[in-house]
Amino acid sequence: MPASSTGHSATILNRILLVFVPFAAGYFLSYLFRNINAVIVPELVSDLALSATDLGFLTAAYFLGFTAFQLPLGVLLDRYGPRRVQAVLLSVAGIGAVIFGVGDTPLTLVIGRTLIGLGVSGCLMGSFKAIVQWFPAERWALTNGLLMAIGGVGAMSATSPIRALVAASDWRTVFIGLGILTWVVAIVILTVVPRRSDRAPAEQQEKTLAGLAVIYRDRLFWRIAPISVTAFGASMAMFSLWMGPWLRDVPRLDRAGVDTHLFVMAAALTLGFVLIGLVSDFFSRRGVPLIKVMIAGQCLFVLAQIPIFLGYGEATFVVVFLFGLLGNSGSLVYAILSHHFPQTHSARANTGLNLLVFATVFVVQWLMGVIIDLWPVTAGGGYETVSYTAATGTILGLQVVSLIWFFASGRRA
Numbered sequence: 001m002p003a004s005s006t007g008h009s010a011t012i013l014n015r016i017l018l019v020f021v022p023f024a025a026g027y028f029l030s031y032l033f034r035n036i037n038a039v040i041v042p043e044l045v046s047d048l049a050l051s052a053t054d055l056g057f058l059t060a061a062y063f064l065g066f067t068a069f070q071l072p073l074g075v076l077l078d079r080y081g082p083r084r085v086q087a088v089l090l091s092v093a094g095i096g097a098v099i100f101g102v103g104d105t106p107l108t109l110v111i112g113r114t115l116i117g118l119g120v121s122g123c124l125m126g127s128f129k130a131i132v133q134w135f136p137a138e139r140w141a142l143t144n145g146l147l148m149a150i151g152g153v154g155a156m157s158a159t160s161p162i163r164a165l166v167a168a169s170d171w172r173t174v175f176i177g178l179g180i181l182t183w184v185v186a187i188v189i190l191t192v193v194p195r196r197s198d199r200a201p202a203e204q205q206e207k208t209l210a211g212l213a214v215i216y217r218d219r220l221f222w223r224i225a226p227i228s229v230t231a232f233g234a235s236m237a238m239f240s241l242w243m244g245p246w247l248r249d250v251p252r253l254d255r256a257g258v259d260t261h262l263f264v265m266a267a268a269l270t271l272g273f274v275l276i277g278l279v280s281d282f283f284s285r286r287g288v289p290l291i292k293v294m295i296a297g298q299c300l301f302v303l304a305q306i307p308i309f310l311g312y313g314e315a316t317f318v319v320v321f322l323f324g325l326l327g328n329s330g331s332l333v334y335a336i337l338s339h340h341f342p343q344t345h346s347a348r349a350n351t352g353l354n355l356l357v358f359a360t361v362f363v364v365q366w367l368m369g370v371i372i373d374l375w376p377v378t379a380g381g382g383y384e385t386v387s388y389t390a391a392t393g394t395i396l397g398l399q400v401v402s403l404i405w406f407f408a409s410g411r412r413a
Contacts, residue, residue, distance in 0.1 A: 019134045020143070022189045023082070023127040024150040026090055029182055030120035031154030032162075033097070034062060034236065038244040038262060039162050040171045042255070045381075048106055052383060056369020059241045061110045063362035065096075065117030070355035073122050082126035082133075083193045089126075090186035093119025094179040101175030112175075119182070121358075124151075125350050128334060133196065137339075144335055145277015148328060152270025155239065159263040163255075215352045220340055223409045224291065224333050225353055226402035227298055229360045231330035234305065234395040237365040239265070239327070242391070243320070249382035251313040261320050268324030273331070280332055290336050295406065297329030302399050309392045311385045364395055 037044065037059045044050060050058065069089075076085045096115025103109045124147075131143050165174050215221060238246075243265065247258045280293050304322040312319065334350050341349040368391040375387040 015134050019130050019193055020147070022185070022192055023086065023123075023130050024147055025185045026086060026120070026189065027123045027127055027147060027151045028154040028157075029090075029093070029178070029185060030123035031151040032158045033093070033116050033120060033178070035155045035158040035240045035266070036162055038239065038241050039159060039259065040166060041241070041244055043166070043171050044109075048109070050106070052369040052372040053366070054106065054369075056241065056366045056372075058106060058110055058113065060362045060365040061113040062117035062240070063236070063358045063365065065114035065119075066121045067117075067355060067358040067362055069118050069121040070125075070358065071352070073125060073354075074350070074352060077122065077126060077129045081196070082122070082129040083189060083195070086122050086126040087186045087190035089119050089122045090182050090189070091119070094182035094186065095119070097175050097179030097182060101172045101179065121354075124148075125354060128338070128350055130193070132338060142277045142281040144331070145273050145275075145280070148331055149270050149273035149277070152266060152273050155266035155269050156263055159266055160259045163259045215341065215349050218340075221337070221349070221353070223406055224294070224336065225356055226405050227294070227399075228330035228333040228353060229356050230395070230399040230402045231298055231301060231327070232357045233360040233364040234392075234399060235301075235323075235327035235330075236361045237368055237395065238308075238323070238392075239269070241365060242368055242388075243323075245383060246308065246388050246392075247316065247320075249378070250311050250385050250388060251316045253316070261316060264317055265320040265324035268321045269327060272325040272328045275325070276328055276332060280335070290332050290339075294329060294332040294336070295403070297326060297332070298399070298403065301326040301329045302396065302403070305392065305396050305399075309389060309396050311389055364398075367391075367394070 041055065044058070045055065048054075073085070073089075093116050096112045096117075096119055098112075099115060100109055100112030103112055127147050128144060131147065135143050162174065165177075244258055244262060247253045247261050253261065276293075276297065280290055283293050284290060301323075304319075304326050307319045308323065333353065337349040337353060371391040371394065372383050372387040374390070375384040378384060
């Protein structure tokens with residue numbers, strides 16, 4: 001092997017070990033925290049006597065904290081770089097996890113989960129920023145896909161493995177342990193990730209808000225943002241909470257069956273992240289725009305949700321597998337925006353989108369609880385099938401409208 005080739009391989013390996021792996025560990029934890037409530041729903045309801053609306057708001061508090069920090073996050077990432085910003089934020093997430101673990105009132109748990117959401121708010125955007133800084137542009141989509149696959153592994157860990165840990169101890173001990181682990185990852189990122197000149201030029205610092213205004217005035221941004229926003233709204237709301245109760249109440253699975261199906265869905269999500277990265281990389285190298293790949297994936301995701309909307313209780317492994325596999329179709333929008341905007345604006349563009357995404361997820365997850373509460377609780381303590389149909393039908397309709405908007409706005413452009 002030529003010396004230049006060997007040196008290039010060593011450089012890529014170093015970047016993977018010293019940059020990709022630490023940031024991916026943080027993203028793993030963010031997904032674990034995001035989805036863990038779907039597994040501990042029975043414990044939360046029995047310990048705190050929560051209604052569907054209460055449960056939806058408590059779980060959605062993660063997205064409230066996440067959303068609140070998106071705009072300053074983009075500015076800080078472009079100004080100070082992902083290494084320092086990510087280390088500080090993960091320290092906050094660790095504090096939130098410990099507060100959640102020791103809290104004994106709904107308000108305390110809401111505060112803890114809000115801090116968790118705020119603390120992991122930079123895990124994806126910080127990782128994307130690091131990828132833009134350290135990896136070649138032609139591999140951004142693939143590397144982003146592999147990163148998000150690590151998030152899928154976190155989602156998988158938030159199913160049967162977490163159930164086993166809760167059974168061996170209790171959910172409070174698990175959260176305290178996760179808080180300590182989060183602090184460890186923060187220290188690793190701060191000490192292992194290489195230093196580089198992260199400070200943005202002075203003229204860019206002075207025009208930070210102007211840069212955000214440019215992003216929000218961009219025609220392409222508003223053409224594709226609704227697709228990503230509604231897709232993630234549906235996917236995250238179901239993944240992080242409502243798919244577990246749906247499996248319990250519609251197909252009427254027992255606890256072990258619910259955990260197994262959630263694990264399958266998370267495994268499909270992981271596979272989907274890898275697949276979308278490989279597929280997008282394949283078509284990009286053949287001149288097919290990423291935006292076409294994203295639209296095709298989103299159309300398939302809409303079709304995959306129809307059985308859930310109809311309350312179809314058969315072949316549930318197939319239903320949850322397809323939901324997980326196709327639920328990340330909107331993730332390609334981040335790579336599209338990274339190519340569309342200058343590198344100096346890449347973090348602000350993606351966090352500008354993330355602000356809309358997680359604000360929508362917060363509303364959708366809470367709204368689903370409100371809709372489900374319109375029907376009385378069943379004798380067994382669950383929810384009526386028709387309540388799930390109304391709730392999932394609402395979010396499915398929003399996704400259809402976003403696709404109509406994409407094609408309609410394209411014709412006007």
